[in-house]
Amino acid sequence: METQNKNNKVAGTLFIGCMFVGMGIGMYLGKVAVGTLVGMGVGFIASAMAKAKL
Numbered sequence: 001m002e003t004q005n006k007n008n009k010v011a012g013t014l015f016i017g018c019m020f021v022g023m024g025i026g027m028y029l030g031k032v033a034v035g036t037l038v039g040m041g042v043g044f045i046a047s048a049m050a051k052a053k054l
Helices: 002-029 032-053
Strands: none
């Protein structure tokens, strides 16, 4: 049970981190919505990989 909780925390942190990086890049390029969507897409993939590996 402890490992599953840790996996969820890591996956959630990865998702939020990717989303904010995407937003930052989007702000820099003047396309916040596109950056957010790309960040979320990468975040979903990264969180799924983290849940599968940990």
